[in-house]
Amino acid sequence: MKKILLVEDDLSLIEGLKFFLLKQGFNVAVARTVKEANDYFHRFEFHLILLDLMLPDGSGFDLCKTVRQTSEVPIIFLTASDEEANVVMGLDIGGDDYMTKPLKLNELISRMNATWRRSGYVNEQSAELNSNGIIVRLLEGRALKNGVDLDLTAVEYRLLCLFMQHPNYVLSKEQIMQKLWDNRESFIDDNTLAVYISRLRDKIEDDPRKPSFLTTIRGLGYKWSTKQGDLS
Structure with a gap:
């Protein structure tokens, strides 16, 4: 699911545009100020930013300059x-790119595509999973929490990838075992899976005794619960 950051302060435009983008299958975060947008940008990964030029606490130009210091995420100005x-x-x-208001929604989708x-930004981003402060770099086979490498076994890494690829979706024990081991390891049972889950929690949770990510x-079964406002 592609993640869009909509930076706009016009409530009527926000409601209509967000509703349209959600119906198109996008995940949308809304920021109404430069400050809010900066906060979202530094906390999450996005596939595209829709950026209004005039905002209550600054201009879209300022935010664009900040984003370009560290990211090549596509930016479409709304003017x-x-x-x-x-x-x-x-x-x-x-x-x-840019579009003038009032927006023609089908044209907007065409311009986004x-x-x-x-x-090529989406292809690059598809090699990375990101939520709850945890990043998995699939091409490198690495997982990091708050920028620090996690020391995961092969099974723990596969489990983490599986859950992060299905955020907020309940996976049954049978689904997990089938997806993870493809019935090649008949000795894997519910108790063994529970041990792997517990070990993974010890390494990724802020408080393993009260897990908030892997619930x-x-x-x-089990669910990868993203933080409120997390767009992964």
């Missing part, structure tokens, strides 16, 4: 018709 002359400046400092094709859903 009123009388601000269109400023777009050249936005493109010069790192914006990828075109931006992704040009940048047990009694009678159903």
